[in-house]
Amino acid sequence: MVECAERFPADPLERPVQMSRRALLSIVPAASLSAVAGPWRARAAGRRDAVAPGTAADHATVIDNAVAVLAGTAESNARPEVAAKLTAIGRTARTRLAALDSAGPGELFSGVPLGTSDANLTTSFQYLYEIALATRAPGGAAPGPGDDTAVRRRVIDGLVRLHDDYYGDQEKGYYGNWFNWEIGISTHLTRTLVLLKDELAAYRPDLTATCVASMDAYLRNGKDGDVDLDSRFHTGANLADITTNRVLQGAVLGDEARIGKAVADQLTVLATIDPYQPRHHVTDGFYADGSFIQHASVAYTGSYGKGLLTRVVQTVKLLQGTAYPQGGDLVGTARDWVVRGFAPLVFEGWMMEIVKGRGVSRTTTGYADVAELVEAVVDLSAHMAEADATALQGYVKFVRETSRAAPDPARFVSPLSVARYADILADTRIPAEDLNPPERHVAFNAMDKTVHRRPGFAFALARSSPRISKYEYMNGENLMPWFQGDGAHYLYLSGQDQTQAYGVDYFATVPPYRLAGVTAPVETRRTVPELYGGLWYDNPERGFTSSSESQNTYVYFPRGAGGLSGGARLGAYGTAGLVQADDAAYAAKRAGALPDDFVAYRNARATKSWFMLDDEIVVLAAGVGDPAGRAVTTTVDSRVAPPSNAIALTGRLRDGTPWSGTGTAPLAWLRYDDATQGTAVGYVFLAGRRPTVALDTVTRSRRAVRLSNPDTPVTRQVFSVSVEQPAGAPPDSMAYALVPHASERQLTTYAHGPVSVLANTARVQAVRHRGLGLTAVNTFAPGTHRAGPLWIDGPASVILRETPGGAVSLAVSDPTTERDTVSVVIRGRALRAETADEAVRVDRVPGGTRLRVTTRHAYGRSFTATLRGR
Structure with a gap:
């Protein structure tokens, strides 16, 4: 596992999540470069369609890939490990058909009344998709009486009714939650159009174009029925959802311009967020330290971040075998998200509460969240070089072995993923190994x-x-x-x-x-x-x-x-500081703004x-x-x-x-x-x-x-x-x-130890651990603060550790994210820098050694240095 250790260093600062626009463009084959650069060039020129030409064969490949991802293949579905997944697909479809048969007035499915509930309309489209899926799963049992063709036509009839009575009229639609109209309904409807492409062409050849036109019309937070990268609704995981749908829509319509722009738009989610120079004013996405933000300010790795990873990996699978951008650093970036963004937040198969947003109140969370992550990692590993794949597959095994509720592959989205998961678990050459070091x-x-x-x-x-x-x-x-x-x-x-x-x-x-x-x-x-x-x-x-x-x-x-x-981080040790205050609502209310x-x-x-x-x-x-x-x-x-x-x-x-x-x-x-x-x-x-x-x-x-x-x-x-x-x-x-x-x-x-409190005021808080030789300090106010051997120009977070060999290690961070420099003096010792980050300058001052750290635009990053006596 040496290769894996080198690829995935134990020290996360050694390999920051970083994908600039230049790097993003450099990974795309020359033939497809315009598909990536198109949105920026087109926007500058007032055009929407600066994309590379595609082929009918590429469109057909996307369709075939999508059907395989959703329904499996004859080969995958013949595997005994996939039987439970096929059973679940068939059982769900039969339940939906029974609800279709027993529907009352104002319903397409029993118990799901339509006309005023956008959630129920979304659910109705979902049920139709689940029926259609069962008819396309090779090796699955027939979902209902009659042959698959008859069932598919019932699904199409259901689509017609939903569209004509509850969805197609733009004046009546778009009530409730925007997500249902722009993403939820479109996801289920688009997948159904993909699964039933041939049947639609024979039975209702006009319906696909009609439905896509309606989906475009409901993309009201976009521009001209398309994605708008300047829209606050078209960011992060939401952007990935919308663009995945539009790739599939373009494939069923043979619309190359739609596919090309959707791929290019989705590629923008791979770029690391620079909070000081956000593109399109977007702060949603992954940051250099592995953080993930959605809704502009919510820590959301365990929900929206998981959705973004899943969609990116699905896109890689959809585009496999086509001329569209695929593989390379696309999967490399997703891999870094897993190692630096997700793995630290998973403990024995459980997703931590701190990154779930409102999802903490849901009954299906925690172990289920990680099961979704595992499926994405399983699929991602199939597109990587051997050493990288082994590391991710070893992590899949590790999660299964340490979780109190091991992932249930029958709940995976794709039968192909179920088969790959079984292969990983059966491969004795792959050791179960965490992506996190023990400390x-x-x-x-x-x-x-x-x-x-x-x-x-x-x-x-x-x-x-x-x-x-x-x-x-x-x-x-x-x-x-x-x-x-x-x-x-x-x-x-x-x-x-x-x-x-x-x-x-x-x-x-x-x-x-x-x-x-x-x-x-x-x-x-x-x-x-x-x-x-x-x-x-x-x-x-x-x-x-x-x-x-x-x-x-x-x-x-x-x-x-x-x-x-x-806070600051020194190796496997850390500090964190917080000044607790009101939230924005109380501050605004007190100011008379509400x-x-x-x-x-x-x-x-x-x-x-x-x-x-x-x-x-x-x-x-x-x-x-x-x-x-x-x-x-x-x-x-x-x-x-x-x-x-x-x-x-x-x-x-x-x-x-x-x-x-x-x-x-x-x-x-x-x-x-x-x-x-x-x-x-x-x-x-x-x-x-x-x-x-x-x-x-x-x-x-x-x-x-x-x-x-x-x-x-x-x-x-x-x-x-x-x-x-x-x-x-x-x-x-x-x-x-x-x-x-x-x-x-x-x-x-x-x-009588080993911890002693050096200071505990609203200006400075500090402790010393005698056994570790470690002094840790948070200062909260401007001015010079003294704690143990340190004089600190606050506010700042500092960790100092002395080793028996005479070395002194120091980490410094600006917890306000707003300072240009932070100075720290180690009193009483003349030290020289043995190693130091580029932002750290070490010099001798009366009474000790000073470190001047440039923290401008570091966004809370820790800077470190190792010093020795002169």
Whole structure:
């Protein structure tokens, strides 16, 4: 596996995700260059169609590829491993046909009334596609009575009815959610046109062109019925969805101009986002540090990012064997997304909560998210050189072996993927191997998220800022999200079923004000539907409609108003800092920019740091309080477990007295032990008020967090340890450590080390770990700050580590993303640079050694240097 280690370095900064426009153009064959360059050239010349000519053979190949991807081939479907997938396709089709047969007035399918629900119209098109799919799957059982031709004609008749009665009239359409009209319906309808191309030509030769014309007319956020790269709706995963549909539409119509422009438009999603020079004002996509953003400010790798990867890989498969751009660095870029963007966020087959947006409230998330990722990786590996393919295939095996809910190939989209997956699992030459090194720290500062991994656990931290949203609420999903970007953390422990620890049941049973890591005022907030009687705040006169920019900014995903969120990374160690403040809605309401009946909530205040080491995560908080005088709760941790699990809470008081149970006490440390799952977490209280420990049994409906969830009650034991500040109390400070898998013996060692707090104020927070020789500092204000051996020109994040061999390593980051330079002085030592990033300048100054780091336009990146004595 040496080749794989070289291809996928353990240090993620060694290979940033980076694809410039120049690189994007350079990967395309000369014969197809105009297809890529076309959109920019055409826009400059006022044209839409600057594309390379295609051939009828290419169009036919795209159709054949699409049918194979969706329905499989005779060869793939003859495999025994694919039988379950074929059974599922047939079962679904028979269910849909039964609903078609029993439909009542105003329905095409029973139980799916039409005329006012855009979601039901989308579902009806989906059901027709699922029936059509069963008729094209080689080796599958007939989906219904009669031959496949008869069933296909029933599908076509259904398309005619939907189009003529509910879709084709542009004056009646486009109500509800724009996504259904521009993407959802078009995806199912386009796939059906592909699957039934020959039958349509014989039975209703006019229908394909009619349907495509209607889809163009519904692309209202585009330009002239086509993609508009300047539209805020045509970005990231949404752009990939739309352009994939248009490639297929062009193939069934034989419209080369449509295909060429769609391919060129989709290729733009491969370019790494430069936040200082965004193209088409777009901030959606992958960043140099592996972050992924959708909706301009939402960290979304686990949902929209996953969709983007899937669509790009599908496009590679659709274009295989044609003259269109394919392979090469297209798959190379997707591979880098997997290694740097996705792999850090997957823990034992579970997608972390910090990158799911409103998806955290869905019942099918976590393991199911990773199953979709696995299918994309399986397909991606088929287009790569051997060494790269082996690394990705080894990761597929690793996920299957470590997940508590291994991917179910019967749920893959493509039968071809099922067969490839079986081949990978059966190949004994491929070792199961994680793409993550055992110890890894990833600072996703472009999306205000941090992941810290060690053997046995992973710690995921969600922050926010004026760049990144505190949370996402939309469409009745994630109803109580208010504090999810205020330092909420998720501590994943090896061996446990994460559906029992996190997922929808965590958010349903843990009060939103007591999410792990959060400082919140003691109050009761109301959800958007409770406030306004609908899924959004409706005030067209003030610019608030369902998908308006005002709705996005102040209701769906408001950004934070604090000016500092970021941290430094040194090897596998890291810091993160956050100044907690209000969100954009409260700031705007206070400034008089929002209507009187718009409700905005005020946050508590805190300055926080997380220092992520080997055995522990040390958390410092200062300035904790509330300007409005409310009581404030800081939740050290919250964990949930099934009611049958044996939970033990033990600890020791500061005077050495053993302690157990719940309540408020002067604890030196506390240990949470879930004997049923064999997991434990320790909490060391380094400074601050007495913590309060609680263990309650909570039953709540999953519908409490998402209106479309089944009204299913779920019961969990909810453990919390918190620090409570009474109303009117002055700002407070505290320091504590989270110690995953801690034993009682290990926790007792913290009374005399190894961690010491050097500073904990709203200006500077710092710790030292004696055993690691490591000093870590976050400074939050301008001026020079002293912490241990360091003088730091703040605001800045700095990590210093001294090794027994005499070397000193240093990492520096600008957590504001706005500074041009940061200076750090190591006091009392004359040092020279052994290695240093280009942005780091080292020189001697009176009293020590100074590092001057150019951080302009670094967007939170860490710069490092290794020094030795002169």
